[in-house]
Amino acid sequence: MRSSRFEDPAGPRWGHENERGVAAVEFALSLPILLVLVVGLVTVGHSLTARYMLNSAAYDAARTCSLARQPNDTCANTVVTEKLRSGAGWCTTLTVQTAVEASSMPSVNTFDVRVDCAYSGVFGDAVTVIDKIGNVQARASMPY
Numbered sequence: 205m206r207s208s209r210f211e212d213p214a215g216p217r218w219g220h221e222n223e224r225g226v227a228a229v230e231f232a233l234s235l236p237i238l239l240v241l242v243v244g245l246v247t248v249g250h251s252l253t254a255r256y257m258l259n260s261a262a263y264d265a266a267r268t269c270s271l272a273r274q275p276n277d278t279c280a281n282t283v284v285t286e287k288l289r290s291g292a293g294w295c296t297t298l299t300v301q302t303a304v305e306a307s308s309m310p311s312v313n314t315f316d317v318r319v320d321c322a323y324s325g326v327f328g329d330a331v332t333v334i335d336k337i338g339n340v341q342a343r344a345s346m347p348y
Contacts, residue, residue, distance in 0.1 A: 251323060251340065254294055258319050258342035261287040265300070266317040270348035275304050275315035284319055295321040295340075307347075318343045 265283035269275050280302045288295065299320040306313055319342045 250294065254321070254323055254340050255342070257288060257291060258321055258340055259344070262317045262319045262342040262344040263346075265319075266315055266344040266346035269302075269317075270315045270346040273348065275302065275313070275348055277302050280317050284317075294324050296324045297322045312347055314345050315348050316343065316345045 261284045264287055265280040268283045269279040272279065277300065281300045284298070284300050288298070297320075301318045301320070303316045303318075304313055305316060321340045323338060323340045
């Protein structure tokens with residue numbers, strides 16, 4: 205009798221008849237771990253992007269306001285708000301603080317801009333355990 209081409213010519217293997225569905229079970233066990241890793245990587249990446257955006261906004265505010273000779277809260281708020289307008293949905297509360305510090309050198313002052321943001325995360329309140337990064341802060345100083 206001739207065997208089918210899909211059958212094992214040596215006959216059924218011993219101990220392999222009960223292994224159906226093992227790959228599905230292994231996938232189901234490893235999927236939550238992989239999802240936690242992916243969500244964690246996305247969250248960390250997003251928080252680093254948020255920190256970079258705040259640093260850039262603080263630097264731009266300090267530079268723009270010192271070059272315009274307007275070292276005040278209004279100028280800094282305008283520049284920071286304009287810079288973060290398109291991509292700051294993750295920032296629930298934005299606080300801009302400014303300070304002018306006199307230097308020991310004549311006619312050289314320093315304009316400091318500090319930006320604080322309560323970071324809500326990329327997933328908002330959906331993933332509260334992972335997204336509890338907290339406040340993101342940036343500070344920039346510029347002589348004028």
